[in-house]
Amino acid sequence: MSDMSAMLQARKKPNTKRGNAFDETREPYEPVGYLKKFTVVVFGDSGVGKSSIIRHLLGEEYINEHLPTVEEFFVKQISHKNKACELHIIDTSGTYEFPAMRRIAIQKADAAVLVYSLDKPESFTKLDRYMEEIESCCADSNRKIPVIIVSNKSDIPNLSEPTFRNAHGLKTSACVYLEGKWRCQWLATSVKF
Ligand SMILES: Nc1nc2c(ncn2[C@@H]2O[C@H](COP(=O)(O)OP(=O)(O)OP(=O)(O)O)[C@@H](O)[C@H]2O)c(=O)[nH]1
Ligand SMILES: [Mg+2]
Numbered sequence: 591m592s593d594m595s596a597m598l599q600a601r602k603k604p605n606t607k608r609g610n611a612f613d614e615t616r617e618p619y620e621p622v623g624y625l626k627k628f629t630v631v632v633f634g635d636s637g638v639g640k641s642s643i644i645r646h647l648l649g650e651e652y653i654n655e656h657l658p659t660v661e662e663f664f665v666k667q668i669s670h671k672n673k674a675c676e677l678h679i680i681d682t683s684g685t686y687e688f689p690a691m692r693r694i695a696i697q698k699a700d701a702a703v704l705v706y707s708l709d710k711p712e713s714f715t716k717l718d719r720y721m722e723e724i725e726s727c728c729a730d731s732n733r734k735i736p737v738i739i740v741s742n743k744s745d746i747p748n749l750s751e752p753t754f755r756n757a758h759g760l761k762t763s764a765c766v767y768l769e770g771k772w773r774c775q776w777l778a779t780s781v782k783f
Contacts, residue, residue: 628670629680629700631680632702632703633702633703634713634740635707637658637685638707643740647679658684658685663679702736703737704720707741709743721737742778751763751765756770
């Protein structure tokens with residue numbers, strides 16, 4: 591074996607002791623020393639405010655216009671339980687239909703955020719489809735990821751959460767409906783507050 595090929599062989603050997611936060615081959619949730627990578631995918635209908643929420647999280651300015659996203663990727667350093675953590679955020683498109691891109695994003699994700707907005711009641715009904723895609727995609731790889739539902743634009747006056755009839759015909763709030771159906775947490779937000 592030449593010196594060069596010996597060097598290449600040595601480089602290919604995985605570093606099993608310390609791990610690497612950027613190493614895609616590592617097991618999910620494996621401790622990787624001081625830096626841990628965590629990927630969150632954000633789904634929701636067109637114009638519900640996904641990109642605005644992400645921009646707000648990154649400390650960027652609020653934009654009044656709707657600039658439809660194709661797909662964008664962001665990284666933010668955060669601290670979790672006193673440990674440095676690298677948050678990778680995948681911002682998806684609600685305006686364009688890219689099911690293949692959504693599947694790839696779900697495969698990469700450790701968690702998902704599903705956004706709807708109070709001024710678009712139809713954006714709430716679309717959550718079921720995102721949730722079904724997440725469940726089916728994760729089932730293929732025998733995984734389960736945490737999902738949180740965000741009700742955005744709570745600053746707009748005179749709008750309230752959608753209501754539903756449950757199996758017994760009784761009126762229930764969106765919050766109760768979601769918790770009952772998907773067993774996931776829910777919170778109201780506004781990027782404008
Ligand atoms: N009133 C109000 N408007 C908001 C809020 N968040 C976003 N918007 C507005 O909603 C519009 C759409 O916001 P985006 O963040 O671009 O929506 P999106 O979900 O990323 O849309 P796509 O990328 O097309 O899927 C913009 O005009 C924003 O200014 C909010 O909390 N309150
Ligand atoms: Mg967007």
